[in-house]
Amino acid sequence: MRQCISLWLFALLAPALALAAPNPKLAIPSFSALAQKATESVTITLDPGLLGLAAKFLDSNDPQDAATKEVLKGLQGIYVRSYTFDKDSAYQQSDIDAVRSQLAAPGWNRLVETRSRKTHADVDIYIMVDHNQAVGLALIASEPRQFTIVNIVGAIDLDKLHKLEGQFGVPKLDIDPSKGTPAPSK
Amino acid sequence: MSKDIESQMRAALRAVAPSEEFTQKLVANVTSRLPAPPKPRRFAAGLRPLAWWFSASLAASVVLAVGVHQHLQQQRLQQSGLEARREVLEALRVTSQKLNLAYEAVKSQSTSLTDAQSGA
Numbered sequence: 001m002r003q004c005i006s007l008w009l010f011a012l013l014a015p016a017l018a019l020a021a022p023n024p025k026l027a028i029p030s031f032s033a034l035a036q037k038a039t040e041s042v043t044i045t046l047d048p049g050l051l052g053l054a055a056k057f058l059d060s061n062d063p064q065d066a067a068t069k070e071v072l073k074g075l076q077g078i079y080v081r082s083y084t085f086d087k088d089s090a091y092q093q094s095d096i097d098a099v100r101s102q103l104a105a106p107g108w109n110r111l112v113e114t115r116s117r118k119t120h121a122d123v124d125i126y127i128m129v130d131h132n133q134a135v136g137l138a139l140i141a142s143e144p145r146q147f148t149i150v151n152i153v154g155a156i157d158l159d160k161l162h163k164l165e166g167q168f169g170v171p172k173l174d175i176d177p178s179k180g181t182p183a184p185s186k
Numbered sequence: 187m188s189k190d191i192e193s194q195m196r197a198a199l200r201a202v203a204p205s206e207e208f209t210q211k212l213v214a215n216v217t218s219r220l221p222a223p224p225k226p227r228r229f230a231a232g233l234r235p236l237a238w239w240f241s242a243s244l245a246a247s248v249v250l251a252v253g254v255h256q257h258l259q260q261q262r263l264q265q266s267g268l269e270a271r272r273e274v275l276e277a278l279r280v281t282s283q284k285l286n287l288a289y290e291a292v293k294s295q296s297t298s299l300t301d302a303q304s305g306a
Contacts, residue, residue, distance in 0.1 A: 044277045046270065053263075054270035068278065080277045114291035123288035141284040150281045 022107025024128045024136020025077060026151045029098050034083050034091055042148075044080035051075055074155030082148040091147055096140060099149055100124075103138055120144050127156075 035041045046054065055072050058065040085091065103110075103126045112125040121143040128136035134157075139150040204212075 042276065042280060044273045044280075046273055046277065050266075050270045051274070053267045054274040057264075057267040057271040058274075068274065071278075072274065078274065078277045080280050082280055112288050112292065114288045114295070116291045116294070118294070119287075119291075121287055121291065123284060123291065125285075125288060139281060139284050141287055143287075148280060148284055150277070150284065152281070 022105065022128055022130065024107075024138075024151075025153045026079070026099055026102050026138060026149075028079055028081055028149060028151065029095075031081060031083065031095065034095060037085060037090055038083040039086045040084040042080055042082040044078065046078040048076045051078065071157070074157055075152060076154035077152070079151040079153075080149070082146065084146045086145070088144040090145065093142075096142055096147060096149070099138075100140060103140075108136075108138070 035043070051072055055069050058069045058072075060066050060069060083091065102108075103124075107128045107130070108126045109129065110124060111127045112123065114121075114123045116122070121141065123139070123141045126138040126140075127134050128138075133155055135153075135155060137150070137152040137156055139148070141148040
């Protein structure tokens with residue numbers, strides 16, 4: 001009887017608990033108007049099924065593919081929106097704010113914030129950590145003629161991300177895997 | 187007199203069971219005169235190879251259809267897989283490009299800070 005009551009309670013509370021848990025998946029707007037204006041646009045939506053399928057087509061004998069496969073193992077989704085324009089200020093800051101406001105939610109921590117006066121490129125990197133494990137990453141890069149939003153959902157193993165350094169042009173960010181934050185620059 | 191004739195006639199016309207020999211002859215005669223029965227077996231025998239070919243071609247068609255369907259499905263799956271792979275690599279390329287942007291900005295900031303400190 002007790003078990004039955006516990007099960008009922010769990011069934012009733014599960015949706016509430018799920019809602020209360022921080023969600024590393026961002027609700028990215030469609031940006032359809034911007035896509036029409038853009039000279040080049042990249043829209044990538046990879047859910048767990050497609051990530052699994054992609055992993056099957058990565059060659060384990062190829063070092064780059066093998067490293068990518070390792071990174072993909074804990075991931076549940078990769079979402080990329082990138083728009084390039086042929087003139088400056090083709091997009092409004094408010095276009096990005098819809099996404100940026102979601103990163104103010106509890107659970108998200110700003111990992112890196114850069115503002116370049118030289119290139120006028122702003123890059124913000126946010127990470128969501130749960131039980132000392134990075135479960136989500138968000139990157140917003142806004143440049144005069146381009147803006148990019150990247151959202152990676154799932155257990156991001158920073159050790160494995162390190163292995164990608166030098167491949168795809170991934171720089172050495174000096175990320176301390178134990179803390180999930182960048183180590184002080186040397 | 188007439189009674190005699192009558193009784194003789196009755197005796198002559200009484201129902202008598204035919205002899206065994208007569209029955210056999212009659213049956214043999216009737217059997218030989220019967221028209222030849224139709225030959226459905228021959229007809230069925232003529233159809234048999236046709237039915238066999240029909241069954242065989244039907245089975246071959248089913249096998250072929252299943253094979254083609256599986257091949258197409260496999261091809262579609264492969265295309266989706268390769269497309270997903272391309273998208274993963276593209277996503278990582280875009281991500282790393284932006285990480286580089288952040289890295290360059292952090293590096294130039296720390297360089298300028300170091301320069302300012304050494305200048306002071």
